Amino acid sequence: MYSEWDKNIQLQKEIESQKSSAELHFLKNQLSPHFLFNSLNSIYSLTSKKSNDAPEAVITLSELMRYMLYQADNDFVKLSDELDYIQNYLKLQRLRIARNQDVTLNIRGSVLQQKIRPLLLISFIENAFKYGTDFKGNTFVCIEININGNDLDFKSINLIGNRKQDPENSGIGLQNTKERLQLLYPNQHKLEIKEVSNQFIVHLNLNLTV
Numbered sequence: 001m002y003s004e005w006d007k008n009i010q011l012q013k014e015i016e017s018q019k020s021s022a023e024l025h026f027l028k029n030q031l032s033p034h035f036l037f038n039s040l041n042s043i044y045s046l047t048s049k050k051s052n053d054a055p056e057a058v059i060t061l062s063e064l065m066r067y068m069l070y071q072a073d074n075d076f077v078k079l080s081d082e083l084d085y086i087q088n089y090l091k092l093q094r095l096r097i098a099r100n101q102d103v104t105l106n107i108r109g110s111v112l113q114q115k116i117r118p119l120l121l122i123s124f125i126e127n128a129f130k131y132g133t134d135f136k137g138n139t140f141v142c143i144e145i146n147i148n149g150n151d152l153d154f155k156s157i158n159l160i161g162n163r164k165q166d167p168e169n170s171g172i173g174l175q176n177t178k179e180r181l182q183l184l185y186p187n188q189h190k191l192e193i194k195e196v197s198n199q200f201i202v203h204l205n206l207n208l209t210v
Contacts, residue, residue: 039064042096053095060092072118076210079114079152083107083145086121090143093129102140109147114208116152117184121145123177124156124202131200132158150208157201174202 039061046054067085071077087105094100125143132141140159145152174193181189181204188207195201 036065039092042092045096051095057092057095060088060095063088064092068119074118076115077118079116079147079208080111082116082118082121083111086125086143086145089122089125093141097133097139099138102138102142104141105143105145107145107147109145110149111147114147114150114152115210116206116208117180120177120180120184120206121154121204123174124154124204127174128156128158128200128202132161134159134161152204152206152208154204154206155202157199160195160198160200 043054043057043061046057064085067081067088071081087107090103090105094103097103125141128141128143129139133139138159138161140157140161142155142157144155147153178191181191185206188209190205192203193201
């Protein structure tokens with residue numbers, strides 16, 4: 001009887017593990033096309049204006065896609081590589097946006113050998129750019145990342161411009177990331193999403209201990 005009970009427990013654990021893996025695979029596949037479509041729209045905006053920045057935007061996108069194809073399939077990536085990816089994404093957005101003086105990215109702290117799950121923060125940043133432009137074309141997006149050992153503190157702030165946002169229902173990207181955080185860092189993160197004075201704020205504290 002004990003042997004049968006033990007087998008059932010092990011089977012249940014295996015089923016739960018397979019379920020989590022399947023859910024993560026689905027969520028990651030959901031994220032990649034979403035990112036690609038947004039980036040292609042950014043480049044299309046440049047080419048339609050015959051901007052001299054279009055060739056640089058294509059090169060930057062190729063770097064982003066190389067990362068997604070060859071590294072993002074790993075369970076973990078170097079934090080330094082993920083931050084390079086984020087910086088390239090901001091570079092692409094700055095090329096697209098005419099009034100980009102209020103688009104900022106600040107990374108502080110010591111980046112050594114820390115590792116992180118890939119493509120975890122990009123949905124928050126995508127969302128900030130999606131909604132961070134008002135009807136006059138002014139864009140305000142502020143990204144702050146502070147690293148202290150295995151503690152990562154991430155904050156994104158954007159004005160609520162294009163349309164009113166609902167913190168509980170802000171699109172596929174945010175919902176995707178919430179679910180990934182629950183699966184990948186169930187007891188290692190604290191996420192707060194709120195609206196304050198016409199600003200949309202995402203604050204994530206993440207323990208990167210593997």
